[in-house]
Amino acid sequence: MTNQNFIDLSRIYEESEKVKVSLQGKKLDKMRSQALENPEQFWGEQAKNLIWFKQWDKVLDSNDHPFYKWFVGGALNASVNCLDRHIDSDLKNKAAIIWEAENKESRSFTYSQLYRSVNKFASALKSLGVKKGDRVTIYLPMVPELPIAMLACARIGAIHTVVFSGFSSQALSDRVNDSNSRVVITADGGFRRGKLVELKKVVDEAIPLSSSIEHVVVLKRALNNITMGPKDVWWHEIIEDARPYCEPEIIESTHPLYILYTSGTTGKPKGVVHSTGGYLTHLYATAKWVFDFTNKDIFFCTADIGWVTGHSYIVYAPLMHGATQIMYEGAPDYPKPDRYWDIVEKHGATILYTTPTALRMYIKFGNSIPNSFDLSSLRLLGTVGEPINPEVWMWYFRTIGKENCPIVDTWWQTETGGIMISACTGIEIVPMKPGSGTFSLPGIDAVVVDENGKPVTPDKKGYLVIRKPWPGMLMTLWRDDEKYQNTYWRKFDNIYFTGDYALYDTDGYLWLLGRSDDVLKIAGHRLGTMELESAFVSHRAIAEAAVTSRPDEKKGESIIAFLVLRTEFAAVSEQQLRNQLVNHIRETVGPIATPGEIYFVNKLPKTRSGKIMRRLLKSISSGSSTIGDVSTLEDGTSIEEVRQAYDDLHKAIG
Numbered sequence: 001m002t003n004q005n006f007i008d009l010s011r012i013y014e015e016s017e018k019v020k021v022s023l024q025g026k027k028l029d030k031m032r033s034q035a036l037e038n039p040e041q042f043w044g045e046q047a048k049n050l051i052w053f054k055q056w057d058k059v060l061d062s063n064d065h066p067f068y069k070w071f072v073g074g075a076l077n078a079s080v081n082c083l084d085r086h087i088d089s090d091l092k093n094k095a096a097i098i099w100e101a102e103n104k105e106s107r108s109f110t111y112s113q114l115y116r117s118v119n120k121f122a123s124a125l126k127s128l129g130v131k132k133g134d135r136v137t138i139y140l141p142m143v144p145e146l147p148i149a150m151l152a153c154a155r156i157g158a159i160h161t162v163v164f165s166g167f168s169s170q171a172l173s174d175r176v177n178d179s180n181s182r183v184v185i186t187a188d189g190g191f192r193r194g195k196l197v198e199l200k201k202v203v204d205e206a207i208p209l210s211s212s213i214e215h216v217v218v219l220k221r222a223l224n225n226i227t228m229g230p231k232d233v234w235w236h237e238i239i240e241d242a243r244p245y246c247e248p249e250i251i252e253s254t255h256p257l258y259i260l261y262t263s264g265t266t267g268k269p270k271g272v273v274h275s276t277g278g279y280l281t282h283l284y285a286t287a288k289w290v291f292d293f294t295n296k297d298i299f300f301c302t303a304d305i306g307w308v309t310g311h312s313y314i315v316y317a318p319l320m321h322g323a324t325q326i327m328y329e330g331a332p333d334y335p336k337p338d339r340y341w342d343i344v345e346k347h348g349a350t351i352l353y354t355t356p357t358a359l360r361m362y363i364k365f366g367n368s369i370p371n372s373f374d375l376s377s378l379r380l381l382g383t384v385g386e387p388i389n390p391e392v393w394m395w396y397f398r399t400i401g402k403e404n405c406p407i408v409d410t411w412w413q414t415e416t417g418g419i420m421i422s423a424c425t426g427i428e429i430v431p432m433k434p435g436s437g438t439f440s441l442p443g444i445d446a447v448v449v450d451e452n453g454k455p456v457t458p459d460k461k462g463y464l465v466i467r468k469p470w471p472g473m474l475m476t477l478w479r480d481d482e483k484y485q486n487t488y489w490r491k492f493d494n495i496y497f498t499g500d501y502a503l504y505d506t507d508g509y510l511w512l513l514g515r516s517d518d519v520l521k522i523a524g525h526r527l528g529t530m531e532l533e534s535a536f537v538s539h540r541a542i543a544e545a546a547v548t549s550r551p552d553e554k555k556g557e558s559i560i561a562f563l564v565l566r567t568e569f570a571a572v573s574e575q576q577l578r579n580q581l582v583n584h585i586r587e588t589v590g591p592i593a594t595p596g597e598i599y600f601v602n603k604l605p606k607t608r609s610g611k612i613m614r615r616l617l618k619s620i621s622s623g624s625s626t627i628g629d630v631s632t633l634e635d636g637t638s639i640e641e642v643r644q645a646y647d648d649l650h651k652a653i654g
Ligand code: ATP
Pocket: 262, 263, 264, 265, 266, 267, 268, 269, 270, 307, 308, 383, 384, 385, 386, 387, 388, 409, 410, 411, 412, 413, 414, 415, 437, 498, 499, 500, 512, 514, 515, 609, 611
């Protein structure tokens, strides 16, 4: 199907909800049912797209539930799959990475240059004594040396653990200690909002707390003068005499490729462990199905590599497919709220993959900014990280995609390794419903169940679970098998608990409604935070919304909304707007959802990966003075702002 067909169908849906076409595509449908009938055969076929040193003996070993093992007996190397496979082809001289800085400077690496850099750095790590199975912590900003370091680790079988470069020394040393890393790789600094972040200083503070560290490799960007200590070595010095070719280690499929600590939206970060063969198989397949990757694509994934989206869809998946990646070091709105559009225009991005949070931020500033850029190179748009409100979906479709680009709303988690629920433009374009993730991917058995683990009927809300193992699944939590079992496999017997709330509509489309621990219980009804937030955002004055609750004697819980206004509404009367919003919610969701309190704030507290931290809002709303672990908070001032807005209002009301 062409894009044109998609648009027509999408308009049909938009214009009349009563039109019932056979919504699900036949080709996709067939592939999904075949995959679920015989998952091992299906995933075995997918795995053949990778380069293996040795073919697996068994696709899936389920004997030790829930410690599933994929492609047992197989051996491969991730860096060979990302680089060596292209090096004798025409892709050799094509850009693998285009790097863009906040100050608009750019730099690029061809596949051949990336291959050479990875080989040299892998040789250098080996000469520092790093061996297969050792853990290496990477604490670098968004520069090409970050994927180089990851791929170099993969080449020698070291397990990388990337720590987001905005973390404090405490957060860094916690992660170094938990993973027991031997080496830290860092830089003199990075940039964010025009400010130099002195990373080496943070590492210097962390090292005394982390006795396992033997070497600190420092990338010199000549940003500041730094003092080198006894464990420190310069990146450029250790690669100087390093061998230009490093024989790739033969890695068992079930050997960990990396450990990644989750963003901590809900609490203490967990060390998610991903395998090599299963993980890469999942990524190769999902990138093809969802994005329809070809080696002609210029893919702009705006995530930070410190999060799983960057690992999977900046580094491993696009490189395996020979695509060109854009990596951006900086904030979306610095120096002006136009950076993503500027980068799309400048480098001719064909696919943009970003977060609803970033889109809502851009919406706040109006359409004239994106309209002043040439975005015609785009053919596909994607989102990840949070549910996308239908209103925001339509804005993305119209203002950014100019009604020419399908949107893939991709649901997945650090734990799932890759995309699990999304439209699949590489298989068949089916009509899209703004705000729905559409269907689970072939081979992914996602169902919505009630409290007893029984599948619910259409339009009924419940817990999203995955019934069958899938190749990208986490192997365990690092050195905490028990927590792995308790967190994901205990709530319902033998099935994976995602912790998210969802429903299937009568057309079989899946809607994500927020985290199950954020669900509100109002007068006996369960409401997902997403339903309410989308209702607020559908009001023309509101750019962003976060909803939480506090105990209420009559209703059980009372709804509290924190809202950010679109800039053009900043001057309106708050009381008038509050009344309008109450009516709007009563009309769109129902009287049951009448908000108890509404607060207008400049900013919402978000994690570094761009998600609203509702846990924080809840503890502020319930008057708690302890706010828990906020190491992943984007910007400390926003908690204070929310708390201030709340306190001021209480004073004003008396
Ligand atoms: P932690 O588990 O440490 O609290 P986290 O869940 O925020 O952190 P991630 O693994 O980055 O860490 O995020 C996965 C979660 O993000 C999902 O469980 C879901 O709640 C949400 N999510 C991701 N993509 C989507 C999407 N397309 N639609 C709805 N929700 C999404």
